[in-house]
Amino acid sequence: MPDLIALFGGVYNNYLSLKATLDDARRRGAHEIYCLGDMGGFGPHPDRVFPLLRDAKDLFVMQGNYDHSIGHRLDDCACGYTDPRDNHFAQVSYDYTLAHTADEHKDWLRDLPTHFRRQWRGRDVLLAHGSPRRVNEFLWESTCSDAFLAHLLDAHGADLLFVTHTGIPWHRRLPDGRQVINVGAIGRPANDGRTSVDYALVDLSGDEPSVTFCPVSYDHHRLANEMREEGLPEEFAETILTGWWTTCLEILPAKERHRGRY
Amino acid sequence: MTAIEPVHTPPTLDLQHLDTLWLQVTGTLCNLACLHCFISCGPKNDSHEFMELSQVQEAINDAVAQGVKEFYFTGGEPFMHPEIREMIDAALAHGPLTILTNGILIDDDLARWLADRFHQSRYSLDLRVSLDGTTPAENDVIRGRNTFEKILAGVDRLVAAGLNPVITVTTCHAELGGAEGRARFFDLLQSRGMDKPRLKFLSPFKIGREERRHGGDGGYQPYELLRESDLDDDARDALQCSSCRMVTSKGSYPCPILIEVEDARMGDTLDDALKPIELNHPACYTCFVEGVTCRT
Numbered sequence: 436m437p438d439l440i441a442l443f444g445g446v447y448n449n450y451l452s453l454k455a456t457l458d459d460a461r462r463r464g465a466h467e468i469y470c471l472g473d474m475g476g477f478g479p480h481p482d483r484v485f486p487l488l489r490d491a492k493d494l495f496v497m498q499g500n501y502d503h504s505i506g507h508r509l510d511d512c513a514c515g516y517t518d519p520r521d522n523h524f525a526q527v528s529y530d531y532t533l534a535h536t537a538d539e540h541k542d543w544l545r546d547l548p549t550h551f552r553r554q555w556r557g558r559d560v561l562l563a564h565g566s567p568r569r570v571n572e573f574l575w576e577s578t579c580s581d582a583f584l585a586h587l588l589d590a591h592g593a594d595l596l597f598v599t600h601t602g603i604p605w606h607r608r609l610p611d612g613r614q615v616i617n618v619g620a621i622g623r624p625a626n627d628g629r630t631s632v633d634y635a636l637v638d639l640s641g642d643e644p645s646v647t648f649c650p651v652s653y654d655h656h657r658l659a660n661e662m663r664e665e666g667l668p669e670e671f672a673e674t675i676l677t678g679w680w681t682t683c684l685e686i687l688p689a690k691e692r693h694r695g696r697y
Numbered sequence: 698m699t700a701i702e703p704v705h706t707p708p709t710l711d712l713q714h715l716d717t718l719w720l721q722v723t724g725t726l727c728n729l730a731c732l733h734c735f736i737s738c739g740p741k742n743d744s745h746e747f748m749e750l751s752q753v754q755e756a757i758n759d760a761v762a763q764g765v766k767e768f769y770f771t772g773g774e775p776f777m778h779p780e781i782r783e784m785i786d787a788a789l790a791h792g793p794l795t796i797l798t799n800g801i802l803i804d805d806d807l808a809r810w811l812a813d814r815f816h817q818s819r820y821s822l823d824l825r826v827s828l829d830g831t832t833p834a835e836n837d838v839i840r841g842r843n844t845f846e847k848i849l850a851g852v853d854r855l856v857a858a859g860l861n862p863v864i865t866v867t868t869c870h871a872e873l874g875g876a877e878g879r880a881r882f883f884d885l886l887q888s889r890g891m892d893k894p895r896l897k898f899l900s901p902f903k904i905g906r907e908e909r910r911h912g913g914d915g916g917y918q919p920y921e922l923l924r925e926s927d928l929d930d931d932a933r934d935a936l937q938c939s940s941c942r943m944v945t946s947k948g949s950y951p952c953p954i955l956i957e958v959e960d961a962r963m964g965d966t967l968d969d970a971l972k973p974i975e976l977n978h979p980a981c982y983t984c985f986v987e988g989v990t991c992r993t
Binding site: 518519568569575578581582586587589590684685688692693 | 714819
């Protein structure tokens, strides 16, 4: 059983931050690396993430709602937005990603597992995309009560739960010691004014699992330039260059919205 | 030959999990008497009275035991309640809270207090202010004379205190739900200093005062009832009553819409309502067809 495990989600076509994340996790000594899904959307050149994700022996990749949609060649990403503006931008990036993902990669996405279960030093660990009960459920820090998180852990038999899907990382240790971690996304900054992105590193060497969010810098100027060259919305490039979300704003709860610029 | 009356068999819907507890903290008592109110709230409607603080606390405790995710306060007008601040603190101790209000009773002191709770609480405290038009003429014909300015004055005070309420619009004026209507609201709210305007649109329910607003023609048609065959798994998941319950001073109900509907009451306490429901009310048809959720 390795002591160090890395987890990330939300690649969003960002092959540059994906490479930087994998390099950083391996450099720190992570023996297993988990990707919790959503390879596509937002960024340029969808096919460039797959050589990094496929066939790496230390990497376990899960299907998110985006991967399900691309894999099954559906009409939209099923991200769960409710606002017309959010849906407009989501559709722009979905149509682009669907059109620029090779069939063999679509098939690979279609056949990915939707959950991982592990035993880490006697603890039951569950890895899911949105939540254990719904692939596109948003688990935000400010809108998940302790009671609800305890219910999810009880209902799904887990001591440790990792999710992604929202794009903003957080970590909750419940009074009984069980933990829920949203690993955030590496494809887009976390709406905090930093251009770096985060992944989660779990250290199992102590009495209980210790979770650290590791910031990763990458050549975000190059990514923004490539997004513009591909004709993707300027709003997306602005987010990459400033660290502030310009789209997907209406799904944010009041607290998370308050922290952002827009 | 004898005509055979078709028998209506309503679908049964399980409570998958109690995600949302609604609390009708001020019952049907309101400082306004909006013409579209589906539970006919107003200054004189005490069909559901104010909840006691102890009732609110008990329902919150029962919900926490079920693993509830979030709380919503509504009425009537929640800020009419003399113990609303204690109720807010009771909810925020256990989870995120959204309060549905018309904003009129929010003075500077209350706005500052709410902003303090917004910043201090580990959970989200959100406000939803109802407004039914972008002009006094459009709004006041629904919500009452001079309410447009009074509501926006309350919004102004919240914004001045640093809060960013969601403006909730019932699409009685159908055009407001379209792209142009949204743009008009965004313009209005930005002109009031809201640099991150947030909007929610809700379809009207053709019951209560909304039914009477249209004379004899405002109610549901006989065909507007759900049948078992209407609902696949996704449709069941999407119905808010698969994951919410409502508690008022009179007992427990499936959802916020049905508290004045005969036969909808499920029992005395929240625990009495943790069971399947029959979707045999015409309002259920609106939730299904329009995809309505009272959540933000």
